[in-house]
Structure formats: structure tokens, C-alpha cells
Amino acid sequence: MDSEFRLEQDSLGEVKVPKKVYYGAQTERSRNNFPIGKEKIPEEVIKAYGMVKLAAARANHQLGKLSEEKLELIERVTEEIITGRLDDHFPLVVWQTGSGTQTNMNVNEVISNRASEIAGNEQGSHDPLHPNDDVNMSQSSNDTFPTAMSVAATLAIGKKLKPALENFHETLEEKSEEFSDQIKTGRTHLMDATPVSLGQEFSGYASQVQHGLGHLEDSLAHLKELAIGGTAVGTGLNTPEGFDNEVVSNLNQLTGFNFKAAPNKFEAIAAHDSIVNCSGALKTIATSLIKIANDIRWLASGPRCGLAEIEIPANEPGSSIMPGKINPTQAEALLQVSYQVVGNDTVINLAGSSGNFELNVAKPVMIYNLLQSINLLADAVKSFEKRCLKGVKPLSKNLSKYLNRSLMLVTALTPLIGYEKAAEIANKAHRESKTLKEVAVGDGYLTEEEFEKNVDPGSMI
Structure with a gap:
């Protein structure tokens, strides 16, 4: 045999x-059987799996x-997984079995083989x-993979996306x-309308982000329900009594988040509506952005x-041919990210509907797209x-110029002279x-006095 x-x-x-890797037979089979794309199972999922x-x-x-003795070995190796020291030993792509079974076995094999090495065995x-x-x-893969999905997404939202949105909201409030x-x-x-303040415009943006944060927070309640303990089909076959609650308690200690055992394991394994709902909140945030x-x-x-x-x-030159041109590049990047999030939501909706009887069979692509949306939005x-936002400044002269030219100021005269006469004034002013x-x-x-008083x-x- 090859050395x-x-x-x-x-x-x-x-x-x-390969001798140099910690994964084993089932991981290698998956590597060979699914040479599809380059999109790997996200590292957040692997670390969540370690937990x-x-x-x-x-x-x-x-x-x-x-x-x-066995617990101590698992503790040692999972600590290495959680801290990223074994990242190179998780090669599998998203495009694998819809249950994520091969990724579950990838984790199992790495823990087993690394433990063998630690113990001095082959x-x-x-x-x-x-x-x-x-x-x-x-x-089972059927309950651990969705559990890792929920843990990974919750941690990414709590530690990365929510702080970014909260800072964004705070800056919008300051600008308002x-x-x-x-x-x-x-x-x-x-088209021209009645006056507002620039601060009022920005207050609308701040409110959109605030509501988006609320939608995101609401989605976490369902997302934090964990499938663990349901094993293959939700019945909990081969688990000791109280296993699910013990696992959840341990996860809460590890993460600092308040997860709970899903009250209905059949729903948690066969349908991932919590992922669909969370993605919907992300899509709403994206449309606001x-x-x-x-x-x-x-503007x-x-x-x-x-x-x-x-x-x-002015962050960088905007054109390779037009000297001095400055473009709104940060806005354009944010727009592209938001479009991607809306697209990811469509994929998640389709994947979320792919549960047949006791198992959803599109789990990997769901969590891949959800985590991509979370990370892209946060970044x-x-x-x-x-x-961009922190450096926005008003161009007061232009604001005043446009305001004074606006025909819609005539709206203030409507209570005094009526809609028809006010329209006659606006139309004539525009024509002439x-x-x-x-x-x-x-x-x-x-009179001039009446005009000045009302407009x-x-x-x-």
C-alpha cells in the first residue's frame, strides 16, 4: 500500500x-463521491459541532x-476543534447528503482519530x-446537524450581526x-414634495434598522430550540432519559446563550422553519438597507x-478614465450584499420546504446561505x-436653494385659499x-404679509 x-x-x-489527516473512511468516501463546487461546510458549523x-x-x-477517561479525551479534542486548531481536517463541501450525515461523521472521525493519536494508538x-x-x-446526524445549525447561527447573530446593526442604528440616530x-x-x-428636515429623513432610516433588530431578536426564540435528543426521526430512540436537557444545559454553559430543548423534536428535525423565519428577518433588514x-x-x-x-x-478614486471622480462605493457594496441576502432567502425558502415526512434533506445549503447572509450583512x-455614514455632511447651501425653489411650498396656502387656487399659483409659477x-x-x-406668514x-x- 502507498506509504x-x-x-x-x-x-x-x-x-x-491519507495518513496526515484525522478524518476517516466515511469522510473520505464523501470527499470522493461529491466533487461538487468549492463551498465548504462553514467553520462556524464545525466549531458549533465541536460544542x-x-x-x-x-x-x-x-x-x-x-x-x-473517554470524556476527558473528547473534551481535549473538541477544545481543539472549537478553537480552530483542527480546521484543516474538515474538507467536506456543502453539496453532500441533505441530512449532513457526512459532516457529522467527519467530526466523529476526527475526534476518534485524534484521541487515538493522543493515547498512542494507531x-x-x-x-x-x-x-x-x-x-x-x-x-444521530439528524438531530446533531440541525442543533449545530442553530448554535452556529445564534452565535453569529449574537456576537457579530447584532453588534454591527446596533452601532449602525446608533450612528443613524446621531446623524438624525x-x-x-x-x-x-x-x-x-x-418629485418635489413638502419640506422635511434631513434629520427626519435619517430618523426614518434609524427606525427601519431598529425594527429590523426587533424582527431578528424575535426570530431567535425559535432558532434557539434545539433538535438534540430526537435522534433519527424525533422519537429519541437510543437516548437516556433527560439527555436533551443535559446537553442543552451544557451548551448554555459553553456559549453563554439561553438555548432550550425543542418541545417537539419531529418539527425540529423534519422542518427548519426556524431557519426560514430567521432568514426572513435578514431579508427584511436587507431590503431596509x-x-x-x-x-x-x-442624496x-x-x-x-x-x-x-x-x-x-472620498475613499478612493472612482474612475480609471475620469480624473477626480468619486463614487458612492460603500453604498454600492452594501447594495450588492443586500441583493445576495435576498437571493439567499429564496434558496432557504426552497430548501426549507424540502422536508419529506420525518426529515428535511437540504440542511447544509440552508445553514451555508444563512451564515453567509449573517456574515455579509455584519461586515x-x-x-x-x-x-461612509460617519462622514456624511449636509450641503446646506444646496438644501436651501432647492427648498426655496420648491413649488410644493404652496401646499401651506391650501387652508387659506383652497386647493384649486393654490394649484393655479403653482402651475403658473412653473410655466412662467x-x-x-x-x-x-x-x-x-x-398679500405679501399673508404669504410670508403662511409659507x-x-x-x-
């Missing part, structure tokens, strides 16, 4: 496995099923830890306050031939807030390129 390989055995027979295996081992020990010997009998004790006295023309249908990013780049358009109501930071929001005041006073609709943009916001 670079060792023979390992699973239920189908012998498999040649699940550690929590399960401690539960099995607490319930008298696993010896102290890799593949399954001594002192058997990947199925010991590492996978009281578990800073711009409160910057009165400008409002726009509806992209599309609105905000588009508004920012429209900053110019600098001389656009709206030019705000100025954004893009953080970058936009730091490199006159001001509202010139037409209103010149044609005798009202005050500051009182209209």
Missing part, C-alpha cells in the same frame, strides 16, 4: 485515507453512559474512542439629531449635476457605517419660471 495512505474501515468496507459533541459527551457521562483503530459508539453516543435643523424639500415619487443605501447615493449624487444635498467621504453594515410669492402676491391671491418651511416640518 502516504492508511487503510480504514466502515460498514461498506476498506477505504484508503455539541462536547455537551453530548458531558451529558452521557452525567447520565452514567460514558466513562471519565489512527483508524477506533481505540480508545469509537466514532459511532462513543463520540456519537445517544445522537445632528441634521435636525437642516430643512430641505421632501420628495415623493421622486437597500432603501438606505440608495437614498444616500441619490450625494453630483457633485454639480446631481442632487448634491449631502457629501460623503457590510460595519464597513458602510465606518467608511416665477416664484410662488411673485404669482401669489402679483395676481392678488393674498414658512420651518413651520411646515
